[in-house]
Structure formats: structure tokens, C-alpha cells
Amino acid sequence: MKKILAVETSCDDTAVAIVREDGFVVFNQVSNQDEIHQAYGGVVPELASRNHAYYLLPLIEQALKESNHTWMDIDELAVTNRPGLVGSLIVGLVTVKSLSLLLKKPYIAVNHIEGHILSPFLWDQDTPSVSLPFPFLSLIVSGGHTYLFEVKDFGQYYLISRTLDDAAGEVLDKIARSLGLGYPGGAQMDKISQSVSPGRYSFPKIKLKEKSLNFSFSGLKTSAIHLIQKMKPLENKELIPYICADFQSAVINQIIDRLDRAIQQSGLKSIAIAGGVSANSRLRKQALSWASRSNINLILPPLKYCTDNAAMIGFTGLKQLQKGIKSTQELNCYPHSLKEDFYLDPI
Numbered sequence: 211m212k213k214i215l216a217v218e219t220s221c222d223d224t225a226v227a228i229v230r231e232d233g234f235v236v237f238n239q240v241s242n243q244d245e246i247h248q249a250y251g252g253v254v255p256e257l258a259s260r261n262h263a264y265y266l267l268p269l270i271e272q273a274l275k276e277s278n279h280t281w282m283d284i285d286e287l288a289v290t291n292r293p294g295l296v297g298s299l300i301v302g303l304v305t306v307k308s309l310s311l312l313l314k315k316p317y318i319a320v321n322h323i324e325g326h327i328l329s330p331f332l333w334d335q336d337t338p339s340v341s342l343p344f345p346f347l348s349l350i351v352s353g354g355h356t357y358l359f360e361v362k363d364f365g366q367y368y369l370i371s372r373t374l375d376d377a378a379g380e381v382l383d384k385i386a387r388s389l390g391l392g393y394p395g396g397a398q399m400d401k402i403s404q405s406v407s408p409g410r411y412s413f414p415k416i417k418l419k420e421k422s423l424n425f426s427f428s429g430l431k432t433s434a435i436h437l438i439q440k441m442k443p444l445e446n447k448e449l450i451p452y453i454c455a456d457f458q459s460a461v462i463n464q465i466i467d468r469l470d471r472a473i474q475q476s477g478l479k480s481i482a483i484a485g486g487v488s489a490n491s492r493l494r495k496q497a498l499s500w501a502s503r504s505n506i507n508l509i510l511p512p513l514k515y516c517t518d519n520a521a522m523i524g525f526t527g528l529k530q531l532q533k534g535i536k537s538t539q540e541l542n543c544y545p546h547s548l549k550e551d552f553y554l555d556p557i
């Protein structure tokens with residue numbers, strides 16, 4: 211069975227993985243730069259790319275060594291080339307292009323969001339594989355993106371809806387930042403709100419057209435910022451977990467509401483949720499109880515495959531190489547997806 215070595219450097223995490231054709235993850239490691247960016251309250255692109263240059267090759271060497279593999283055991287290479295921070299993507303792309311030339315192995319450049327879509331197909335020693343027949347709905351909630359797709363097959367992603375403004379992770383990060391919580395904010399907010407129950411503060415329910423499946427989080431963000439400004443200086447730090455719990459709930463309630471509409475409109479019975487925000491403990495709990503009430507087959511990948519990782523890039527690359535698609539040395543990287551990446555509007 212073929213094996214691929216994959217590299218992901220689209221934002222601030224340097225990630226390397228080795229994945230088998232059937233989705234089995236042989237090696238998966240992420241060097242996060244959280245401590246470096248923490249001081250600035252968000253990712254500093256220049257620092258992110260510099261640190262990729264520092265971490266990447268040693269991590270690739272570690273991948274081979276710890277998995278007892280040599281380059282002879284690796285058939286192909288994969289790398290993220292879009293969307294993301296260009297300075298960060300370049301480090302991964304140029305490294306993988308050079309390895310491809312040197313080792314005379316094919317490489318494929320893939321879309322990071324497609325990686326998240328296919329992350330439910332990953333499995334390993336501790337994670338059994340799941341049954342997820344096509345077609346299914348895929349919600350991608352990450353730091354920069356909120357997309358709902360109908361996935362008809364590998365490579366066939368129909369974009370059903372998206373956020374009209376900010377991404378879910380983006381508003382969680384922004385509010386966490388204005389509350390003085392660390393970076394990355396979404397994870398901190400999750401942690402801090404676990405000790406309290408929501409219900410003290412209310413945030414407006416965003417009204418879109420009755421049948422709309424789109425998301426909108428900027429109204430919630432503005433309302434939270436007003437609340438925080440009124441309370442400034444936030445003398446009563448004990449209130450912070452309550453604000454977090456209610457803000458997080460407002461974001462999650464909107465997500466579940468759209469999923470419910472999408473299931474009803476599409477008639478599909480399977481849904482996967484992936485991307486960093488799907489690591490949120492409250493979202494996972496609420497989504498699981500919604501799915502069991504509504505008789506939905508819900509797939510939530512383990513946390514290590516929800517947040518950024520290279521295993522999802524490897525599996526995506528394998529699927530494309532199986533179809534005979536390869537990338538060339540002239541290929542570039544892009545801050546955005548390409549128009550051929552996703553189809554629009556199936557429903």
C-alpha cells in the first residue's frame with residue numbers, strides 16, 4: 211500500500227505526517243508556535259514563516275526516524291499550497307518541491323480546506339476508522355473559514371453555505387482577546403467556560419432569510435464587544451467565564467440551527483464537523499445530542515485531526531494522486547482557494 215509524507219504550514223503550526231493509502235496515520239506531529247505568538251495576541255505572519263523554516267526539516271527527519279521509515283518507504287509527497295498565509299505556505303511548498311526533485315518522487319499541492327473535509331477518514335492505532343458513505347454534509351469551522359459543503363465523492367465538494375462576515379473561530383478569538391484571555395482564544399474560551407453554565411447574558415439571535423443556510427457572526431461579536439466595553443475596566447474577573455459561556459453558546463446555537471436546516475433541506479442523514487472550532491467541547495456535546503435526537507449519523511474526528519495537522523493533507527494528496535493528478539515545479543501558493551476547488555450550490 212502506498213505511503214505519503216505530508217507537510218502543512220498554512221498558518222502558525224508546522225505539521226508533518228506519514229499516511230497510508232487507506233487513511234491509516236503512521237506518524238502525525240504538530241509543532242505549534244503558540245508561545246511565540248501569544249505575546250502579540252494573534253499570529254504574526256513574519257514570525258510564523260521564520261519558525262516554519264526553523265522547525266520543518268528537523269520535523270521531517272523526526273517523522274522518518276520515529277516511524278522507522280527511510281525515503282525508500284515513501285512513495286509520494288503532499289503539501290498545502292492554499293489558502294493561508296503566503297509567507298508560511300511558501301516554506302512548505304518550496305521544501306516539498308525540492309524533496310520531490312531530489313528524491314524523484316511525485317508531489318501534490320492541496321487545498322487546506324479539502325484536507326479538513328477529508329479528516330474524518332483518518333484513523334490510527336488509537337482511533338478506529340468510521341463509516342461515512344457519500345454523500346454527506348461537511349461543516350468546516352476554523353479560524354478563517356466557516357463553510358458547509360455537500361460532499362458527493364472525493365474531489366466533489368458542493369459549497370452550500372458560508373459565513374457572510376467573520377468565521378466562527380475568528381469571533382471566538384477576537385472576543386477571547388478583548389477579555390484578555392491567551393492565544394489561541396477559542397481553546398481558552400472553551401476551557402474557561404467549562405466551570406459555569408450559560409444563561410447570565412443574552413446575545414441577539416441573528417436573523418437571516420427563513421431558509422438561508424448562511425452564517426453571520428459579526429453581529430454577535432459587536433454585541434459582545436459592547437458588553438465588554440460597558441464593563442470596562444473588567445473589575446469583576448469572575449464574570450469572564452460567564453461571558454465566555456454565553457458567547458460561545460450563541461455561536462454554537464447558530465451553528466446547530468443551520469445544520470438542522472441543512473439536514474431538512476438536503477434530506478441527507480450524515481454529517482461531519484471538522485476544523486479547529488470542532489474541537490470545542492460544548493459544540494461537540496450539543497452537536498451529539500442534536501444528532502441523536504434527529505437520528506443523524508454525526509462524525510466528529512478526534513481533536514488531533516480537528517485542528518490543523520498534516521495527516522489530512524496527506525490523505526487528500528493520496529486521493530488526488532490516485533486519480534493521476536500531480537503538481538509541477540512551477541506551481542505557486544495562494545492566500546485563497548481556487549475557483550475549481552469547490553462547486554457552488556447543489557440544493
Ligand code: KG4
Nearest residue numbers: 352353354379396397486487489490517518
Ligand atoms: O483549523 P484550525 O486549527 O486552523 C485554521 O485553519 O484556521 O482552526 C483554528 C481555530 C482558532 O480560531 C482556534 O481558536 C479555534 O480553531 N479552536 C477552538 C478550540 N480549539 C481551537 N475554538 C473553540 N474551542 C476549542 N477547543
Ligand code: ZN
Nearest residue numbers: 352485486518
Ligand atoms: Zn485549518
